[in-house]
Amino acid sequence: MEAKTIIDRVLPLVKPDPEERDAVTKAAETVRREVENELKEVAPEARVELIGSIARDTWLPGTSDADVFCVFPRDVDLDEIVEVTLKVGSRVIRRLGGEPREDYAHHPYVTGKVKVDGVPLEVDIVPCYDSPPDDPKTPVDRTPHHNRYVLENLEDPDEVRLLKAFLKTIRAYGAEARVKGFSGYLCEVLVIHYGSFLDVLKSAADVWRPGYVVDPRGFVGDVYEDHDEVREKFEDQNPALIVLDPVDPDRNVAAALSRRQLARFVVAARMFLERPTEGAFIPRKPQRLAAYEVIGVAETGHLVGLEVVLPDAPEDVYWPQLEKTARSTVKRLEDAGFRVRRWTVHAEEDRGLGYVLIETEERELAPEEWRAGPEGWAQPERTTGFADAHGKFWFDEDGRMRARVKRNALKVEDVLSGLEGADEHFLLSWGFGKDIAKASTGEVKVLKAEDVASLVLELEPSPELDEFFRGDVISRLFA
Numbered sequence: 001m002e003a004k005t006i007i008d009r010v011l012p013l014v015k016p017d018p019e020e021r022d023a024v025t026k027a028a029e030t031v032r033r034e035v036e037n038e039l040k041e042v043a044p045e046a047r048v049e050l051i052g053s054i055a056r057d058t059w060l061p062g063t064s065d066a067d068v069f070c071v072f073p074r075d076v077d078l079d080e081i082v083e084v085t086l087k088v089g090s091r092v093i094r095r096l097g098g099e100p101r102e103d104y105a106h107h108p109y110v111t112g113k114v115k116v117d118g119v120p121l122e123v124d125i126v127p128c129y130d131s132p133p134d135d136p137k138t139p140v141d142r143t144p145h146h147n148r149y150v151l152e153n154l155e156d157p158d159e160v161r162l163l164k165a166f167l168k169t170i171r172a173y174g175a176e177a178r179v180k181g182f183s184g185y186l187c188e189v190l191v192i193h194y195g196s197f198l199d200v201l202k203s204a205a206d207v208w209r210p211g212y213v214v215d216p217r218g219f220v221g222d223v224y225e226d227h228d229e230v231r232e233k234f235e236d237q238n239p240a241l242i243v244l245d246p247v248d249p250d251r252n253v254a255a256a257l258s259r260r261q262l263a264r265f266v267v268a269a270r271m272f273l274e275r276p277t278e279g280a281f282i283p284r285k286p287q288r289l290a291a292y293e294v295i296g297v298a299e300t301g302h303l304v305g306l307e308v309v310l311p312d313a314p315e316d317v318y319w320p321q322l323e324k325t326a327r328s329t330v331k332r333l334e335d336a337g338f339r340v341r342r343w344t345v346h347a348e349e350d351r352g353l354g355y356v357l358i359e360t361e362e363r364e365l366a367p368e369e370w371r372a373g374p375e376g377w378a379q380p381e382r383t384t385g386f387a388d389a390h391g392k393f394w395f396d397e398d399g400r401m402r403a404r405v406k407r408n409a410l411k412v413e414d415v416l417s418g419l420e421g422a423d424e425h426f427l428l429s430w431g432f433g434k435d436i437a438k439a440s441t442g443e444v445k446v447l448k449a450e451d452v453a454s455l456v457l458e459l460e461p462s463p464e465l466d467e468f469f470r471g472d473v474i475s476r477l478f479a
Contacts, residue, residue, distance in 0.1 A: 003198060003276040007162060010281040014165040015158055016061040027116035028054045028066040031092065031123055035068050038088040046072045046081075047130075051143055053184050056150045058160040060168075065122045069144060074129045074137060081127040082108045089125030098123070103314050107139045133247040145247040150188045153246075162197035163187045165281040170268045170474050171463050172261045177319045180258035182265070189216055189243060189253055201269040208266055210240050210259055217246040224249070264474060271478040279477055286466035293469045294453050301341055302363040304412045305447035305455070306356040306419065310347060311435035318354070321433020322347065326356040328431020329416070333358065336415045337365050337407060344468040346459060354436065355459070357452060357468060364411050373401035419444045 016024065028050055036048040052067035053059035070088070072081040089110035090100035098112035109126040131141040154160065167173035167182050175183035182190075193216035194200045213220070213227045224230050234242055234252050240262040245251040272280050297303065306329065310318050322345045330340050339361040346355040373386035376399045383401065387393060390403035409415045419430065422444060427437035447455060456465060467473060 001276060003273060006276040006278055006280075007197070010165075010278050011158060011162070014060055014161040014281055016059070020061055021057075023117070023119050024054060024059070024064050024121075027064070027119035027121055030116045031066050031096065031114070031121065032068050034092045034095065035070065035088060035125060038092055039070055039084070042088065043070075043072065043076075043081075043084050045076070046070050046084075049144055049147070051126075051147045055147055056154065056188065057157045058150075058154070058164070058184065058188060060161055060164055064120060065124070067143075068123065068125045069140070070125065070127050071130050071144060072127065074131060076129075078138070081129070085125060085127035086110045089123075092125065093123060096123075106316070133245075134250065142245070142247060142251070146185050146245075149246050150185070150192070153192045154188060156191075156196075159191045159195075159197045160188050162281065163191060163200060165283070166197070166201075166268070166272070167265070168283040169280055169477065170264055171283075171467075172265050172268075175256035177316045179261070180256055181261045182257065183253070186243060186253045186257075189246060190214070192216060192246075198273075201273060204266050205269040205273055208241065208262065210262065212241055214241070214243040214254075217244065217249070219244050219249040264472065268474045268477075271474065275478055277478065286461040286463055288461050289456055289459075289465060289469055291457060294456055297359065297469055298449060298453055301359045301361060302412060303449045303452040304358050304360065304416065305452045306416065307445040307447060308354045308356070308432070308436050309439040309443045310349065310352050310354045311439040312352075313435055315347070315349070318433070318435060319345075319347070321436045322354045322356070324431065324433045325354075325436055326358070329356055330358060332430070333360060333412065333415055336409050337369055338362065338412060338415070342468070344464045346462055346464050348460060355447075355455075357456070357465075358412075360412055363449070365407055365409075367410060368404045368406055371403050371405045373403065375399050376401065413446060413448055416446045420446055 032048055032050040039046055039048055049069045049071060050066065051069045052065065054064070054066055059065070070081070070085045086102055086108065093100040093110065093112035093114055096114035096116060098114035100110050100112045102108065102110050107126070109124055111122070111124045113120065113122050126140055128140045128143065129137045131137050133142050133145040136142055164173055164184065164187050167187070171179070172181040173179070174181050190200045191197065193214060194203055211231050213230045220227060220230060224233070230242055230244065237252065237255055239252055239255060240257045240259045241254040243253040245253045308325065326343050326345050330343055333340055341359045341361060343356065343358045346357065373393065374382040376383060376395060386401050386403070390405065393401050393403040396402055419427070421442055424437050424441045427440060427444070428434065432440065459465060470476070
């Protein structure tokens with residue numbers, strides 16, 4: 001079946017029906033108006049805008065998120081606009097039956113789940129300045145400009161819906177720290193630039209590579225001399241993809257996108273174009289693991305894990321720290337001589353616990369390792385130092401000195417054992433994220449293979465566990 005035929009069949013699934021669209025739009029406007037009425041009393045100089053996918057008509061059915069921005073003049077103090085917005089937003093959320101929660105991941109705002117005329121909405125109420133797009137005072141000042149750009153340039157919102165649904169299915173939608181994928185605005189910019197969902201896929205399949213430049217507004221030749229100058233501009237970010245923000249040529253809309261997610265999208269695009277399927281637009285929730293799936297992984301490698309305590313912080317704060325903890329632990333194992341196949345992390349937020357799971361090639365190492373030293377013609381202090389340090393040594397065929405060295409740790413668990421009961425200073429020196437180190441002081445647990453095997457059967461399903469034990473979602477989607 002051709003891709004176009006599949007798209008025609010799935011479009012009703014990714015598009016809200018008229019009744020839902022009308023109800024959600026009215027509910028979001030009610031929230032905006034409530035915030036506006038409250039704000040007038042304390043900050044008449046500010047205005048209130050409905051921002052995001054509802055305002056731009058690119059939202060997917062069943063995902064009603066209303067972003068309400070309180071836009072202040074630039075001469076108002078930052079502390080004041082934050083305080084006013086959080087107070088006003090909290091009052092509105094409570095009045096609409098929700099419980100407000102202040103979030104400070106990147107920029108302060110208040111969020112909550114409300115119901116308006118029976119319509120559930122997840123509301124974010126955000127302070128920002130009325131800034132020009134190339135001179136923002138806060139990280140979110142460009143957002144109203146993004147809103148206007150999309151409203152003025154997007155011809156068919158349904159093409160964005162198709163892209164969002166596709167990305168959700170392959171678990172690459174969202175710029176948050178846990179996903180590192182495509183933001184909603186990035187989806188909109190790509191569709192505006194390429195013209196359609198299918199054309200985005202075709203370009204990704206054919207030419208997208210790390211460092212590829214997408215220039216929707218034609219800044220190359222005007223602001224930048226060529227694509228190499230663009231890459232040089234953003235080289236410190238080591239971006240997977242560069243999509244110049246149409247409202248600010250100094251910003252990369254795809255800055256949050258990881259190489260892993262770029263690779264996943266390119267391969268998924270190729271596979272869909274070769275063998276299109278309706279399933280590519282129907283996200284499936286991960287299911288609880290079965291014992292045989294865990295045993296299958298355990299039989300081909302060695303599993304080990306850590307249990308840590310999560311800090312009282314939003315996911316966007318603790319998730320990068322959980323990954324930092326995992327990477328540091330992997331490096332410790334590799335430095336000890338273990339070959340690490342892969343790792344993942346998992347969070348049980350309700351229980352306040354985080355997990356690092358690691359698979360190694362081996363559980364136990366030989367008592368000694370061959371350590372490479374300098375070549376025989378290297379600096380005298382290096383060759384003499386190596387000889388004095390090891391006593392007995394050999395030369396290999398390339399003239400490099402080598403020696404046998406006893407290992408300090410033979411088992412994976414031996415490397416990790418010092419973490420149990422460790423204080424904050426030790427955990428920080430190990431490489432734990434700072435808030436996780438503080439929360440986990442004296443509480444870290446090292447999980448042996450048998451502990452991991454029983455534990456993961458009890459954990460809540462997650463994309464991370466699903467992929468670790470079952471393979472990437474696209475390997476099953478297009479099988």
